[in-house]
Amino acid sequence: MKKNKMRPYLVQLCFFLSLLCCIKAPYCADYPNKPIKLVVPFSPGGGNDSVARVVAAKLTEKLGQQVFIDNKPGAGGTLGADFSAKSPADGYTIFLGGIGSLAINPVFNKSLPYHPTKDFEPIILLAEAPLIVVATPKLPVNSIQQLTEYMKTHPTQINYASNGNGSSAQLAAMMYESMANVKMVHVPYKGLAPALSDLLSGQVQIMFSSMVAIAPIVTSNRLKALAVTSKKRSSAFPQIPTMVEAGFPEYSTGSWYGLLAPAGTPLDIILKINRAANSCLQDPSVKEQLLKEGAEPIGGTSQQFKKYIQSELDKTLYLFNQQKLDVSN
Template sequence: MIKSFLLALSACATLLGAAAQAQESYPDRTIKLIVPSSPGGAADFLARIISPGLSHLLGQTIVVENKPGASGTIAGSMIARSKPDGYTLDMAQAASIVAAPYIYKQLPYDPSKDLAPVALVAKFPYILEVNAKSDIKSLADLVAKAKAKPGTITFGSAGLGTPSHLAGEMLQEMAGIKMIHVPYKGAGPASNALLANQINAVFVVSSSAIPMLKGKEVRALAISTAQRKASAPGIPTIAELGYPGFDITSWFGVFAPAGTPPAVIAKLNKSIAQTLKDPKVDEYFKRLAIDAGGGSPAQFAKFIEAEGRTAKRLIVGDKAAGAK
């Protein structure tokens, strides 16, 4: 009896020792970073900006893989089913974490239970844009046209339930107008639709919007944050144009499958924080009006809880933003 107990105890100690050794040696192979949108979107931009520095710090290759669709929930579902070892990560967007539970009746995963927050990476403002050839010259023009012919003005978004969609819904409510929402599989396709004159307007994340503005193919009407941005000082806020309280940003963060060892999550969090402080990354962010993230996994989790309450209010408690 005692001999069997000692053998079992020895086996348990061996397993624990092997697990600890595996965590200490992490990572020892390629890491896959899943992007929940098509190339050209904010998540894709972020993943490709931070992956070189992250790869250098971790000593392993970071492979960026695009898995667009269903406002990021396809990628979220994939991560939720992955082995919790830190080798498959998700550059998740706000929609798939805080909005999806209130939009999809049969979501194949529970963000609060199946995904582990690793690090908040960045927050992006949105810029409301129209095609440069459009006769809509200002936000006032857009609102006037929408009021004159309700249901004829179209606005695109990066997908159902994304902050770009909710920004459009909030504008409709505050301005007392009715537009037609056209969801796309990411910011890239939505921007392309605007350039092709397939939609009248779109809320585009700053990382995509500012380069487009420099090309003079689009016209900026307003920015979604409460304050103007230094990298786009000439773009007024929606709040200052007559809609006080309008303030919506999009955020992105890295998530791992639930059950990933805390030591692995801590190492990833530290490496991401260091990468965000890199002068080249900082310069990119400032030029594109992006606010860098940071903080511990616990702080990120608290941030998500607060964002979840806001999403619930906009989607479930707000008739104008009835995204369901």
Template sequence: MMTRKFFLALAAAAVALPALAQPAAWPDKPIKFVVPFSPGGVSDGVARLVAQHLGQRLGQPVVIENKPGVSGIVGTQSVAHAPPDGYTLMGGTITTHAVNAFFNKNLGYEQVKDFVPIDLVGMVSNVLVVAAGSRFDSVQQITAELSAKPDSLTYGTAGPGTSQHLSGQLYQNISHTRMRQIVYKGGSQAMVDLIGGQIDMVFETVAAARPMIDGKRVKVLAVTSARRLANMPAVPTMAEAGVPGFEMQSWQGIFAPAGTPAPIVDRLGREIAAIVALPDVQDKLRNLGVEPDGRTSAAFAAFQNAEIVKWGKVIRDAGIQAE
């Protein structure tokens, strides 16, 4: 009898062991949210806003980790090679997940294959600004001068593949003009030189340019979005300003490493879409210059692929080669 009871107990324990070995329900520890750009920028602001609400909804802290460097490549590489367990997320942009591959032969990650899109948080428009004392008062005047004197004007950017660079390149492609790109380590340095008269123009994000616009230190000539912005209704679009078909918007999205379990991806997508839909979050996003969107995984993936095709053509038409 004792032997029989002993073996029955062992059998029961063996059945229970797999259940005991199962991991606790996700998430059971803090989640890391990598921002591949410096603190204080739009990507950082979006990440911190989403992380605060997401942590409350998931019951675990969402910890921001800034990993800037090389147009976002450093931080993006780290996420591409992270375990796909739902404990690593990142803020991705048009630069990191649509165009970096066209500028770098040895990127260290594949912008589609190595990631799963979670949520397209929102769209970011740029504005074309010139110094307050500039002789230019319209885009048409700039186009006329560049048509007569190719390469006679300069525009500042934060590097190849950034929204400033893509805006300038798209303008040149459509208007059949040429101007010289002056590369800076960051958009703020370009704005300083713009105000100081060292360069002629910058296609800067609305959030970064707004203090200079409100302070009358720069003039805003146009917005890069397809429609006028609600908080700048008097400013024409680039298309309205004489560059037909012009539309350039950067974007802020959230990605996880490829292979992250589908139930986790679905949960994250639902939670973040709900966060983006909150009125106070939408107000804060707009203050950052981000127009809320909220498309989740499948729709976001389709959008990302369309962006890769669109900007790949712009870059190839410009004769730009990956280095």
């Protein structure tokens, strides 16, 4: 008797569950069915923008819908990150995150309008690249050792450019200042392009720049390359020594680039973009373009990228405490 009374409820429950499956399945099964916005939190012409455009072009082929770039520069990547975090979690807005927006700003700026891990779903780590220390030809130094000696005899006379407060360029410069016991004047710009313009004209003397964006200028010898910030020499510029070789054994930093979506984006959409992006990074033309500009393609799972972001946060916090760094100026 009890079985008969329960049967209508069981039938209704099964119907309800099947209805939920039917509602959700088409939502993700036909994804994407319209263009996808890839937010880059810096202006055109920088390393972030270069990596984004290389990947977006091939991702368009893989996903069957246009992936277009939306540059939203400002506040060292904060404006673009905040916009992306607050976008609909439907897979049609994705974010190109990096060390600035996801590891530096969260450590140095306690009033950020977004949280680097709670407000995003990591998709994939696209690439890593060392920074390169470049100087205007007008500066009478040709190595990091000479730069250090010059600054000790010309205190606070060196201006260094960066693509904004909280950028990887500023963090790299501050690490050098702390380890070399020297002081430079920070001049932040809204993106790499205007910073490079002033560096080339001699308005500023030094920059710790993303190798991805500056490679053609270094190749043409329009700027003097003093060092790379990785532990080992770059395969793109094997002739340029490392900061370690220059006498700073603990010095190591760089840029990295990854795709993220707003928190709450369905897992199957995350996985679909991840598979497509991994396929892009295996494409010979994409590999060649990234490597030529000094970026090493990485790839992997969304969970691996999630752990990577946390490790970068932990490393930046350690530097913050050990070196007493401050990116507020």
